[in-house]
Amino acid sequence: MIKSKTAFASTILVFIVLVSGCGSSPNNNTDEISYLITIDKSDHKLARVKVSFSLKDSLLYMNRGANQLPKRWATFVHNVMVTDSKGKSILVEELPDAKWKMFAAPNEKITLTYEVKLDHEDYKWSSGIDGVAYAKDWGVFYTGRALLILHGDEWENIRVDFSLPQGWNVTTPWKASNDNKNSFKVNNMFELAESMIFAGLHQEISIVRDDFELVIALGGAEIIAQKDEYKKLTEGVLDYYIDLMGGIPNPSFENKFEKVVVIINSSTSTDGEVIGNNISILVEKNGGQMSEMFSKFIFAHELFHLWNGKSFTPTEDDTEWFKEGFTNYYTLKSLHHVGFLNDLSYLSVLNDIFFQRYNNDDGTGKLSMTMGEEKHAHWGLIYGGGLFVSIAQDLIIRNATQNRKSIDDLMRSLFQKYGATNDTYSIDELQNLLSKLSEIDQTEFFNSYVIGINRIPIIEYLPLAGLSAKIENGNLIITKKDDLNPLQQNILNGLFGIHDSSIID
Numbered sequence: 001m002i003k004s005k006t007a008f009a010s011t012i013l014v015f016i017v018l019v020s021g022c023g024s025s026p027n028n029n030t031d032e033i034s035y036l037i038t039i040d041k042s043d044h045k046l047a048r049v050k051v052s053f054s055l056k057d058s059l060l061y062m063n064r065g066a067n068q069l070p071k072r073w074a075t076f077v078h079n080v081m082v083t084d085s086k087g088k089s090i091l092v093e094e095l096p097d098a099k100w101k102m103f104a105a106p107n108e109k110i111t112l113t114y115e116v117k118l119d120h121e122d123y124k125w126s127s128g129i130d131g132v133a134y135a136k137d138w139g140v141f142y143t144g145r146a147l148l149i150l151h152g153d154e155w156e157n158i159r160v161d162f163s164l165p166q167g168w169n170v171t172t173p174w175k176a177s178n179d180n181k182n183s184f185k186v187n188n189m190f191e192l193a194e195s196m197i198f199a200g201l202h203q204e205i206s207i208v209r210d211d212f213e214l215v216i217a218l219g220g221a222e223i224i225a226q227k228d229e230y231k232k233l234t235e236g237v238l239d240y241y242i243d244l245m246g247g248i249p250n251p252s253f254e255n256k257f258e259k260v261v262v263i264i265n266s267s268t269s270t271d272g273e274v275i276g277n278n279i280s281i282l283v284e285k286n287g288g289q290m291s292e293m294f295s296k297f298i299f300a301h302e303l304f305h306l307w308n309g310k311s312f313t314p315t316e317d318d319t320e321w322f323k324e325g326f327t328n329y330y331t332l333k334s335l336h337h338v339g340f341l342n343d344l345s346y347l348s349v350l351n352d353i354f355f356q357r358y359n360n361d362d363g364t365g366k367l368s369m370t371m372g373e374e375k376h377a378h379w380g381l382i383y384g385g386g387l388f389v390s391i392a393q394d395l396i397i398r399n400a401t402q403n404r405k406s407i408d409d410l411m412r413s414l415f416q417k418y419g420a421t422n423d424t425y426s427i428d429e430l431q432n433l434l435s436k437l438s439e440i441d442q443t444e445f446f447n448s449y450v451i452g453i454n455r456i457p458i459i460e461y462l463p464l465a466g467l468s469a470k471i472e473n474g475n476l477i478i479t480k481k482d483d484l485n486p487l488q489q490n491i492l493n494g495l496f497g498i499h500d501s502s503i504i505d
């Protein structure tokens, strides 16, 4: 639809031009959309984006997020211009919520150009800048949602090219074309919008297992100096998870991923975020041991979500304690497996990070951990409490089955049943599966500690692994005993994630 200039004189117009001769433009109808992203050579905080597509409807939009800003992601978008196949300007009206309306003829071949100014760090982001966009001396980080204006939602053949300053590389979750490492093919709009991009002088590690590739981008001298360590850590953690689950991540068809990107940069604080299937981590420069521990923990935690969270997903958020807490447990096991934690540091992390937060969370003893919507406000209750549920259940099952079964069997059965499907598990199913594994009805456990608000008496379960545990001045103090019987020793190995323990007859 073409309108005259005067009809829109009072509206907020990004760009206004009289268009005549409407509807007569040729339509070469190659049903494709392509992006060219240029990072300015002298001003790295300026990105110019050119998008070419055949018109599907009148709308341009950006993905969800940035809700604290009146114009959302459009706060950072400037000079939006649309032209038709003849190069004639097309009227564009800016709408609320980072949307624009184009007044173009149906099926028109459109070229959209705009600029993004990377000023996101000047604003407050409740979950951190790591899921937004930022600049470093060595390059720029963008999430797809912060950088890309979208059109339509059914595209399957999306091409993205980058034009970069001299010597720069780009890391994306997309498949690079064979002849050009700055040219990518994106499978669908989800992969496009839920992406992360780092362009700059960073380094990459690629780890391939079957049809799955994990690419880690390392930025900043301190991080690059640990490249070998990151490679070893990642391979160890990834292989541990693949062995445990019995295969590479297996999400539903719509969320299929062959390549996952982890972007790790040196920064002023330690933080981590997941968008789509990709992971962004910031590591505090000279942050000391705790920050080092946290960044590795975030890394291994998020990787486990490729199975628990992406390959099998819950019906409701009343199982966030399972998704986050059981993931925490396997994170600790994997870090022990690769030697980042030893027995003693593993046990002290249980107190220092988890029990402290669980014990000090003002929801503990007052709220049920099934209130998944509270997981950020009550991290201790849900992430920490969920971890203690996983430990208690694991030890109950191992003790009841002479260490023949464990919650590993639960994870594998969920992966087998729900991998590659859109079906979802429920809290009742978890309770039933756990009861079956131990052959002890867990209704009372669930009613007390999961659905109910009682504190998990973790010190009553740890002795099953031959540990002595007490709570003193708000600290969970766990010590190893010397004279373990063989079953206790095997259960303890299981707690630490050591799998090659012999089975007791």
Ligand SMILES: [Zn+2]
Binding pocket: 301, 302, 305, 323, 324, 327
């Ligand atoms: Zn998580």
